[in-house]
Amino acid sequence: MNKIVKYVMIDILKSKVVLTYLLFLIIICFSIFNLDDNTTKGILSLLNIILFIVPLISLIYSTIYIFNSGEFIELLVAQPISRKKLITSIYAAVSLSLVTAFILGTGIPILIYSPDKTGFLFIITGALLTLIFTSLAFLGSVITRDKAKGIGMAIFIWLFFSILYDGILLLIMFQFNDYPIEKLLMVLSSFNPVDISRILILIHTDYSALMGYSGALFKEFLGSQKGSVVIFIILIAWVIIPAIAAIRKFIRKDF
Amino acid sequence: MIEIKSINKRFGKLHVLKDVSVQIKKSNSVALLGPNASGKTTFIKCLLGMLIPDSGQIEINNQSIMGDYKYRNMIGYMPQIGRYPQNMTIEQVFDMILEIRKTSLSGADTELIDAFGLRSLFSKRMGTLSGGTTQKVSACLAFLFSPEIIILDEPTAGLDPLSSEILKEKIKQERIKGKIILITSHILSELDELVSEIMYLREGSLVFHSSIEELQNRTGEKSVSKVITSILKTPYE
Numbered sequence: 001m002n003k004i005v006k007y008v009m010i011d012i013l014k015s016k017v018v019l020t021y022l023l024f025l026i027i028i029c030f031s032i033f034n035l036d037d038n039t040t041k042g043i044l045s046l047l048n049i050i051l052f053i054v055p056l057i058s059l060i061y062s063t064i065y066i067f068n069s070g071e072f073i074e075l076l077v078a079q080p081i082s083r084k085k086l087i088t089s090i091y092a093a094v095s096l097s098l099v100t101a102f103i104l105g106t107g108i109p110i111l112i113y114s115p116d117k118t119g120f121l122f123i124i125t126g127a128l129l130t131l132i133f134t135s136l137a138f139l140g141s142v143i144t145r146d147k148a149k150g151i152g153m154a155i156f157i158w159l160f161f162s163i164l165y166d167g168i169l170l171l172i173m174f175q176f177n178d179y180p181i182e183k184l185l186m187v188l189s190s191f192n193p194v195d196i197s198r199i200l201i202l203i204h205t206d207y208s209a210l211m212g213y214s215g216a217l218f219k220e221f222l223g224s225q226k227g228s229v230v231i232f233i234i235l236i237a238w239v240i241i242p243a244i245a246a247i248r249k250f251i252r253k254d255f
Numbered sequence: 256m257i258e259i260k261s262i263n264k265r266f267g268k269l270h271v272l273k274d275v276s277v278q279i280k281k282s283n284s285v286a287l288l289g290p291n292a293s294g295k296t297t298f299i300k301c302l303l304g305m306l307i308p309d310s311g312q313i314e315i316n317n318q319s320i321m322g323d324y325k326y327r328n329m330i331g332y333m334p335q336i337g338r339y340p341q342n343m344t345i346e347q348v349f350d351m352i353l354e355i356r357k358t359s360l361s362g363a364d365t366e367l368i369d370a371f372g373l374r375s376l377f378s379k380r381m382g383t384l385s386g387g388t389t390q391k392v393s394a395c396l397a398f399l400f401s402p403e404i405i406i407l408d409e410p411t412a413g414l415d416p417l418s419s420e421i422l423k424e425k426i427k428q429e430r431i432k433g434k435i436i437l438i439t440s441h442i443l444s445e446l447d448e449l450v451s452e453i454m455y456l457r458e459g460s461l462v463f464h465s466s467i468e469e470l471q472n473r474t475g476e477k478s479v480s481k482v483i484t485s486i487l488k489t490p491y492e
Contacts, residue, residue, distance in 0.1 A: 003354045007347070014342045071338035075348075078303045078334070079355050080327035254266075255305040 004076070004086060008093035011069070018097045021057055025105025028053075039114035040205050043122060046106070047201055051194050052162060054102065054126055055133040059154040062094050062137035067147040077255050087138075087250040091243060095134040099127045118204050125197040128235045132193045133157075135242035142249045165192045182217045190231070193238045200231050256280055257302070257404065257435060262311030264297055271297045272308070273459040279452075282433035284426075285464075286446045288483065289456035295439045296335060298456065299406055302437075303332055315404070328356065331402035335409045335439075337393035341382030345373060345392055348381060349399070356400055367395045370421045386413045394422055404435045411445060423449060443480035453479070455486075 012018055028049060033042045066073075069090065076086050103123055110119040140153040169188060172181065189195040203219045221227045257279040264272040271294045279285055287295050300306040302313060304320060304327065313320045320326050339348055349368075353359060368374060371391045381389070390413045397405060407426070411419035426449050430436055440446060454464040463486075471477060474485040 003351070007351050011340060011342050069340065072340040074338060077305050078327065078332045079352060080324055081355055082324045252307060254307065255300065
């Protein structure tokens with residue numbers, strides 16, 4: 001394993017934040033699955049919580065981690081190591097530990113209570129969301145020098161994708177009620193990784209029937225093989241594009 | 256040999272380095288002097304690639320350092336305020352840097368570690384260290400790989416008299432070995448036996464860069480501190 005990844009991993013494990021996150025996920029999952037006999041319902045309740053928590057934790061933790069390892073980065077920037085390797089290693093270590101915590105924390109309960117396709121899909125999208133928001137956090141913290149600003153930006157990104165974006169969509173829906181805007185909505189939703197993950201999982205459950213005409217349209221497109229592939233491509237683009245932007249920015253950064 | 260060709264660096268509106276050109280030949284030991292905020296640390300950081308100059312060229316042994324990182328194998332750097340990962344122990348920090356430089360502690364220059372008695376503190380976490388001990392760690396790291404170029408940014412600030420003596424001894428030794436040494440310091444009296452050239456920056460411009468003998472002849476003074484004060488009193492041509 002890459003030595004920088006190794007050192008960052010040791011550091012992350014020592015701080016115990018990720019371990020707490022793992023425990024937290026396990027507790028939430030077990031308590032939700034135990035509240036209801038219906039595991040699909042359980043998955044849905046879990047989905048709502050996870051879609052809030054995963055982006056928030058990934059963003060805030062990654063941002064704080066990068067700012068707190070300013071010293072570490074400063075130390076290594078003066079060493080014979082390329083900046084590209086440095087930042088990609090830190091990214092790999094942070095995202096790997098968050099993804100591992102997520103997969104273990106939700107994977108174990110899901111494997112026990114709902115070991116089916118939806119459960120599996122749930123874990124994959126959750127892991128991708130973790131990667132996406134870690135990438136965005138990296139981009140944000142490479143751009144800003146100020147910790148408070150960086151964290152503010154992280155919170156704003158979270159608010160935007162979790163709440164504001166849906167608000168805007170709702171507004172559009174009400175305003176253009178009389179027009180056939182389903183396709184437009186579908187396109188707009190695809191730009192939000194949180195929304196698209198939610199839709200992806202919803203349409204793979206029986207509850208998609210409750211989503212009305214838009215739901216049917218979503219199901220027709222996204223429920224198909226092709227649709228799922230498109231969604232995954234979008235999600236992966238959300239991981240890669242901010243990450244590459246962050247790396248490029250970091251290479252030119254002043255210390 | 257280090258060759259710096261008219262580098263400029265701006266931080267926003269602030270023009271920190273103005274067209275600085277310097278040549279430092281092999282086995283020269285240079286004191287980088289100047290008032291606060293004259294661009295000393297910026298200059299050093301440009302050499303290390305921590306800052307990227309807006310324009311100009313930096314060459315080490317006739318190789319441009321822009322976009323390169325391997326050249327840093329030749330450089331040992333002691334920062335002004337060494338900041339280290341709080342959770343790592345001293346030993347882990349050493350191990351990490353050693354691993355990056357692909358050597359082991361047995362193959363490295365551990366003279367300073369022993370002289371400072373750091374081995375007994377190896378299991379202490381960096382976050383718990385005092386400022387002085389942190390400086391010692393920085394110093395050890397700078398000398399660990401017997402680099403060809405040693406850059407020390409205010410090396411003795413925060414060290415107790417005994418430790419700063421040890422460090423100065425070490426610098427002298429390395430100087431004899433023919434290393435290029437670049438020191439910034441505000442304590443002029445301690446530079447006497449350490450440097451052979453003086454480079455003076457003011458508000459980002461290089462005021463002068465000449466050998467000590469030349470400056471001594473010009474001013475008729477012996478010690479570095481007297482030389483500098485005498486130059487600063489009379490306008491330099």
